[in-house]
Amino acid sequence: MVKFKGQEGKRDAMIKKGFIAGIVTVGIVLALAAFTEKWSYLYFVSGTMGAVSLVLALAYLIDSIVLGSTGTFFSAKKTRKVSRVEDAKRFGAIAVPNILAALIYVAAG
Numbered sequence: 001m002v003k004f005k006g007q008e009g010k011r012d013a014m015i016k017k018g019f020i021a022g023i024v025t026v027g028i029v030l031a032l033a034a035f036t037e038k039w040s041y042l043y044f045v046s047g048t049m050g051a052v053s054l055v056l057a058l059a060y061l062i063d064s065i066v067l068g069s070t071g072t073f074f075s076a077k078k079t080r081k082v083s084r085v086e087d088a089k090r091f092g093a094i095a096v097p098n099i100l101a102a103l104i105y106v107a108a109g
Contacts, residue, residue, distance in 0.1 A: 050098030
């Protein structure tokens, strides 16, 4: 695999954006749970968000194996700017804080 200068920083930034998005969603769910005093929202909402993100990450990973990292079926473009593996990493990064919040709720409950 050929690596170009400057690409690693962009890839790391995308994963960080995904992780930050996951933390923000957990923060919103925490605020909602604290406001309504229904802490089960942590399990249901964060757990669902984490599960959906993991499914999307696995789907992108399988898609990258089947179609290749940057090819497309329907697009006129022959390449994609963001590889499917990077998309899978970003969805995995979104899933981590949500799944952790749901697991902490289950462990504490």
